[in-house]
Amino acid sequence: MKEDMETYKYHDHKDKLLKRLRRMEGQVRGVHRMIEEDRYCVDVLYQLAAIKAATNKIGLELIEDHTRGCVARAVKEKDDDGESQIQELMEVFRTFAK
Amino acid sequence: MKEDMETYKYHDHKDKLLKRLRRMEGQVRGVHRMIEEDRYCVDVLYQLAAIKAATNKIGLELIEDHTRGCVARAVKEKDDDGESQIQELMEVFRTFAK
Amino acid sequence: MKEDMETYKYHDHKDKLLKRLRRMEGQVRGVHRMIEEDRYCVDVLYQLAAIKAATNKIGLELIEDHTRGCVARAVKEKDDDGESQIQELMEVFRTFAK
Amino acid sequence: MKEDMETYKYHDHKDKLLKRLRRMEGQVRGVHRMIEEDRYCVDVLYQLAAIKAATNKIGLELIEDHTRGCVARAVKEKDDDGESQIQELMEVFRTFAK
Structure with a gap:
């Protein structure tokens, strides 16, 4: 459920995330080179x-x-006590924990 | 234990592997863009x-x-029945089963 | 952080949980027998x-x-917006995602 | 593919395995008690x-x-170089690595 708000919690460390993603991209290229x-x-x-x-990580x-961020805000502010955000959180966690 | 031989079993489907790695690289770039x-x-x-x-996968x-490839060959040809390759395989198993 | 309250959310389906745990116990005994x-x-x-x-599962x-239950309640009722419960939840996530 | 042989490699540390399985059984009972x-x-x-x-573990x-044990023996002794045992090994590893 996209939140109609400007930024998300990850915005606080966005640059670090971007840096790590670029390193990950380099790692994938590295495996490509190893196979070649x-x-x-x-x-x-x-x-x-x-x-x-x-x-x-x-x-x-x-x-x-x-x-x-989003889940805690929905728990506090939404009528359903953030029920739909909690369900969404659990589904993404299940996908990730595989 | 690097085998002193020219190609490994993955050589049979090397091009497919390289294609999937390029797609993975694109997926990482995609996440980078989403964060941006x-x-x-x-x-x-x-x-x-x-x-x-x-x-x-x-x-x-x-x-x-x-x-x-390597493990089966070592089991057949080596004096230690491929013991060192089997240990190496198990370490990789443990790393991947995390 | 133990909550000073009588029951937890899992209380709603406690009997089902207990039944599944007894089945799990039986499965472990079953493996014991197979090894024997x-x-x-x-x-x-x-x-x-x-x-x-x-x-x-x-x-x-x-x-x-x-x-x-606990995390949502802490988010709504606690001064720290449930920060300590969220940290605790994430540690459990990390342990289970291994 | 069950091997028509008397014991398997795990026979060497069977008692230890049985002991750990009994401990696991106790752990499951412990969780049952905690829920109660x-x-x-x-x-x-x-x-x-x-x-x-x-x-x-x-x-x-x-x-x-x-x-x-079984896989290495099949690689050495079977006409298919243990191909069916290797497939079986990989399937059980995939199930386990989930």
Whole structure:
């Protein structure tokens, strides 16, 4: 449920997030290069695991921002006590926890 | 333990792997753009979950290639019945099962 | 941060939770029996995977109850907007997302 | 593919496995008791996370035993170079890595 508001909690550390995403992009390019160069499978796998860990970390931070921002605001201000935001939070967490 | 051989099992589908890695790179750039545009947190999170799923999928395929290629070859040809490759495989399993 | 209140959100479906936990207990006993009977490793592994899935499912339901109950109440009623409950929730998220 | 042989690799540490499974059974009973006693959700969740971690650990040990035992034996002795055991290994690993 998009909030009709200007910025989200993650705005507070937006630059850091963007920097980490650029590093992640570089990591994916790095794996691409390893495959092109027929590098040893296990070395490639550890790079992929690093990308997975970086994605997890950014995701959990955004979940924390979202909980502290949109969900908490909806709990306080909405008639349904933020019920729909809580459902939405749990669905995205389930997707992420896979 | 790098094998002194020219190609690995993943060589059979190298082009497909490279194509998927380029798509993954695009997905990371897409998340970068969403953050720049202050998009809704939950929408960003689903894109990150997609990157995580893609990374997992490629990783599991490479693990299968590695098992079928390097590990199986070491089991057949090496004096230690491939013991060191099996240990290496298990460490990769543990890293990916996190 | 234990809440000084009588029941938690999971109280609404306590009997169902207790029933599933008894089934889980039976599943663990079942794996114990399989190992005693020297059953094929892969068959044992699928039973362990079922226990892991059952644990995950119960855990995610309790997280949802907790978010809807204790965390939402703290967000509405506490001076710190439920900040300590949100931090606690995120630590549980991180533990479960492993 | 059940092997027509007497024992599996996990036989070497069968007693330890049985002991850990009994402890796991106790942990599940512990969670059952906590729910009966209306204990704080977060405390219950950390116990569930401990059961999940114990299940994972036993599972990965069995995967290692299976790889070193049945899979390696099939790779060495079978006409299909253990192809069906490798597929079976990867399927159980995918189920476990969820």
